[in-house]
Amino acid sequence: MIPVTFTRFLGVAAGLAGINPAEQATFAASGIAAPTQLINLDGSGLWMAWELSRSRSSKSDQCEVTIANLSPLVRAQLFAAWQATRSTPFGFPMALYLGWDRQLTLAFSGEVYDLIPSRRVGVDVHTVIRMGEGYKSVERNADAPTVHTYSAGQGAVIWGLLVYCFTQLGLRVDPAQQPVVEAAVVATPLPVDGQISLEGETREVLDGLVASLGLEWKVIDGLVVFMRQGVTASAQGSAAMLLDAAHGLLSWEETDGGGIRVDALAQPQARPGDQFVVIDSFGAPLGALYRCESVSMSGATDHTSIMTIDGRPSVPL
Numbered sequence: 001m002i003p004v005t006f007t008r009f010l011g012v013a014a015g016l017a018g019i020n021p022a023e024q025a026t027f028a029a030s031g032i033a034a035p036t037q038l039i040n041l042d043g044s045g046l047w048m049a050w051e052l053s054r055s056r057s058s059k060s061d062q063c064e065v066t067i068a069n070l071s072p073l074v075r076a077q078l079f080a081a082w083q084a085t086r087s088t089p090f091g092f093p094m095a096l097y098l099g100w101d102r103q104l105t106l107a108f109s110g111e112v113y114d115l116i117p118s119r120r121v122g123v124d125v126h127t128v129i130r131m132g133e134g135y136k137s138v139e140r141n142a143d144a145p146t147v148h149t150y151s152a153g154q155g156a157v158i159w160g161l162l163v164y165c166f167t168q169l170g171l172r173v174d175p176a177q178q179p180v181v182e183a184a185v186v187a188t189p190l191p192v193d194g195q196i197s198l199e200g201e202t203r204e205v206l207d208g209l210v211a212s213l214g215l216e217w218k219v220i221d222g223l224v225v226f227m228r229q230g231v232t233a234s235a236q237g238s239a240a241m242l243l244d245a246a247h248g249l250l251s252w253e254e255t256d257g258g259g260i261r262v263d264a265l266a267q268p269q270a271r272p273g274d275q276f277v278v279i280d281s282f283g284a285p286l287g288a289l290y291r292c293e294s295v296s297m298s299g300a301t302d303h304t305s306i307m308t309i310d311g312r313p314s315v316p317l
């Protein structure tokens with residue numbers, strides 16, 4: 001994955017997908033829908049504001065979107081549709097797209113866990129939508145299979161077990177992650193043959209099993225992905241994201257342990273586990289390479305879109 005880098009920060013663009021039945025059907029069929037109705041590319045559409053946070057933890061990421069002055073009919077239909085799906089396994093997914101210069105990129109997708117259809121703010125009526133990535137899986141757990149037979153080096157067997165366990169949580173694993181898992185299994189000193197005990201709640205078992213392979217897991221854009229040394233498999237070997245004055249860098253400060261905290265104009269494709277480089281105003285790189293530990297974004301269609309990235313020293317993989 002080579003992250004998109006914006007060179008023209010000319011006006012905030014935003015869109016929200018999943019707000020109508022057609023987009024919900026797209027979610028059900030293939031995962032993530034693109035916005036088709038609620039789009040504001042140049043500030044002339046409905047006012048939208050957002051706050052989102054992502055971290056390298058397997059805990060659910062969070063996003064809150066506020067929209068001003070949706071029609072009473074749309075507010076009522078949206079609230080009724082969300083209420084109708086609250087008890088279903090599928091839930092009510094939505095996706096936030098952000099960008100600049102009339103170009104949109106997926107910034108966050110997740111399941112809606114709180115929806116306030118109407119909140120008076122002066123002369124406006126705000127609709128507040130709160131969603132979490134993998135939120136349903138936090139509430140819905142299951143017992144893991146207690147015993148599973150394996151042979152050392154059989155990466156496909158462990159891969160199948162991981163896929164099964166994540167399915168128990170209602171989560172899908174990115175198929176492109178299989179080579180990463182199989183390589184980790186081969187590199188892990190397991191006994192030649194034996195049985196693996198998976199007792200307890202599935203989420204806790206998965207944390208331990210994945211960690212035993214030297215990996216971490218995370219839900220990003222609706223799919224489970226794996227990280228090695230804090231870097232996502234999709235980012236390994238790809239070009240690092242560049243942050244300098246020409247690419248949105250606003251300020252930076254050093255943090256403990258050789259880390260860095262960067263404020264910049266938002267690049268919505270930034271994800272935990274991505275690698276990035278920071279170039280100061282003198283054209284000199286700060287450190288060599290950092291990995292994104294957490295990223296938060298906030299903004300509004302009538303103002304600007306900002307991100308804060310906490311990074312730690314990294315090495316190319």
